[in-house]
Amino acid sequence: MNKTAKRVARSSSRQSPVAVASFSPLYKQIKDLLLQSLESGEFKPGEMIPSEQELAVRFKVSQGTVRKAIDELSAENVLIRRQGKGTFVATHHEPEVRYRFLRMATDNPEGVKRTHSEILSCDEIEANDVQRQVFGLSVGQKVICIKRVMYLSHQPAVYEEIYLPEPAFQGLSFALLTTEKMPLYGLFESHFGVQLLRCDEKLRAVSAPKEVAKYLKIEEGSPLLSIERVAYTYGEKAMEIRKGLYLTEHYYYRNSLN
Amino acid sequence: MNKTAKRVARSSSRQSPVAVASFSPLYKQIKDLLLQSLESGEFKPGEMIPSEQELAVRFKVSQGTVRKAIDELSAENVLIRRQGKGTFVATHHEPEVRYRFLRMATDNPEGVKRTHSEILSCDEIEANDVQRQVFGLSVGQKVICIKRVMYLSHQPAVYEEIYLPEPAFQGLSFALLTTEKMPLYGLFESHFGVQLLRCDEKLRAVSAPKEVAKYLKIEEGSPLLSIERVAYTYGEKAMEIRKGLYLTEHYYYRNSLN
DNA sequence: TAGTGGTCTAGACCACGTT
DNA sequence: ACGTGGTCTAGACCACTAG
Numbered sequence A, B: 001m002n003k004t005a006k007r008v009a010r011s012s013s014r015q016s017p018v019a020v021a022s023f024s025p026l027y028k029q030i031k032d033l034l035l036q037s038l039e040s041g042e043f044k045p046g047e048m049i050p051s052e053q054e055l056a057v058r059f060k061v062s063q064g065t066v067r068k069a070i071d072e073l074s075a076e077n078v079l080i081r082r083q084g085k086g087t088f089v090a091t092h093h094e095p096e097v098r099y100r101f102l103r104m105a106t107d108n109p110e111g112v113k114r115t116h117s118e119i120l121s122c123d124e125i126e127a128n129d130v131q132r133q134v135f136g137l138s139v140g141q142k143v144i145c146i147k148r149v150m151y152l153s154h155q156p157a158v159y160e161e162i163y164l165p166e167p168a169f170q171g172l173s174f175a176l177l178t179t180e181k182m183p184l185y186g187l188f189e190s191h192f193g194v195q196l197l198r199c200d201e202k203l204r205a206v207s208a209p210k211e212v213a214k215y216l217k218i219e220e221g222s223p224l225l226s227i228e229r230v231a232y233t234y235g236e237k238a239m240e241i242r243k244g245l246y247l248t249e250h251y252y253y254r255n256s257l258n
Numbered sequence C: 001t002a003g004t005g006g007t008c009t010a011g012a013c014c015a016c017g018t019t
Numbered sequence D: 001a002c003g004t005g006g007t008c009t010a011g012a013c014c015a016c017t018a019g
Helices: A004-009 A026-040 A052-059 A063-075 A129-135 A174-179 A184-192 A210-216 B004-009 B026-040 B052-059 B063-075 B129-135 B174-179 B184-192 B210-216
Strands: A079-082 A086-089 A115-126 A142-152 A155-165 A198-207 A223-233 A237-246 A252-257 B079-082 B086-089 B115-126 B142-152 B155-165 B198-207 B223-233 B237-246 B252-257
Touching: A026 A052, A026 A063, A052 A063, A063 A079, A115 A174, A129 A155, A129 A237, A155 A210, A174 A184, A198 B198, A223 B223, B026 B052, B026 B063, B052 B063, B063 B079, B115 B174, B129 B155, B129 B237, B155 B210, B174 B184
Parallel strands: none
Antiparallel strands: A079 A086, A115 A142, A142 A155, A155 A237, A198 A223, A198 B223, A198 B252, A223 A237, A223 B198, A252 B198, B079 B086, B115 B142, B142 B155, B155 B237, B198 B223, B223 B237
16 A cells, blocks of 8 residues: 555655754644634534544545544634534534633632623724734734723623724724624624634733723722733734733632643 | 453443443543552652553553553643653653743743742641631641742742641641752652642732732732632642732733633 | 654444434 | 444554664
8 A cells, every 4th residue: 555645745845954843744734724624714613514534535534633633623622522413613602612711700609690791982093013013914004992891790890902903803893892792702703704712811910090990890009900812813813902900809710720 | 352341341331220421431441540550659750651552561452542541641741751752750840840830921031030939937737617628637637838938030029828738748847848949849749749730720919918018028008919729639639728929010920721 | 773652544333412 | 223423443654762
């Protein structure tokens, strides 16, 4: 059996004399192909992707290799496997995953009861240096700035400022935000085709500015948990910068390390 | 080939009429066996465990099954694979893993330069209700309470109170803490055979108490990041409660979500 | 050159959900 | 009964490390 052909398919090219670590296993290549299909919209959020067998045939590899590719995407929450049913594209609309980036919890009997948010403003402004660099924008291009207050169990708990690259979110308006009753990331997914997959956060303790204290109904200078987030879509492309100030009197930010 | 024997080995017992979800795949059973070997000390921190082939023979399963068991332990940072060398038991003494539970970072050129800590006190006190419950202690049993200040790049940055179940840490003293120049979890590992593998944290923003403000050289009431941690060893057994107050002026707590 | 983990295959069977 | 993901096997070969 001629395996050589397949080996060639691996980018095991040893052209340059420099020790380029350019070996990429087959399953990584399959993973990339799947990611392309996801990014291009061939497989849409919520839909079932072809079975492992079908994909194995399509890509001309064994089922086990497809499996390992899907395993990784599944671990990254890009795909969701359901035994007996199939493998599905993750979506921010499922209740189970809706608030996977909101880590607030409480020790009280039944956690965060209800959450809703009040939009304060939604403006287009010129991107500053940091925003241009993070989003890869040119001088003069704009960002959309959303300000809002989130309520957890009917108590104001979070003040947020959200910055989005305008070119990818054209048409996002105050009216749309107040009309659509869905979480922000669900709205990004459905209205703008922007799927946020991963984010990095920086946490600090800060004093409440006067303006924010008013919204959260606390005293100026009270301690707040500051969370600066950058969220990424396919290809590690940043699509959101978010600065949140969290009241941690009744809730805490939970994290597990290992 | 008689596969039935192996199938019986799986705890696929359908004895009770209740729908007990008692199916455990072979690789999970192997994983448990490996964990037992680790807990019992057959494989010690830093040592290499037998090769996948050897383990396959020992457990009478295929190499792929052993592999999947090791995969999970490796993902949990219990084992560390090194291609071409072998699979090793994780230890808190390797520089790469030494501070894996300390998530403070900075955007400055070269991160956290130097860290050391000053022990303030080390006392045995009677365990309170919470501590008894978390550690599984009886009324009257004790906990060891360590108070210390940590310095990051020579600046006081963290005030911590650490509580340990006394029965597992007999002999831990102020003298030992000030003598041994190693991270705490490394000391737990080497002196008490306690390997901390995982922890849960609760983060809040709080105001600096007078006492703590003094140690951190800040004003009383300044905002501090409070981190309450419970750390676990094998078998999800809690072995440490830690309450830390972090100055986040120059550093932040970094986190990645997906 | 030998030994280890890492990849890949082909095929079998099991557990789960739906029809 | 059928299709899906989940487990398991046996064997081959590749990539990396060290003696």
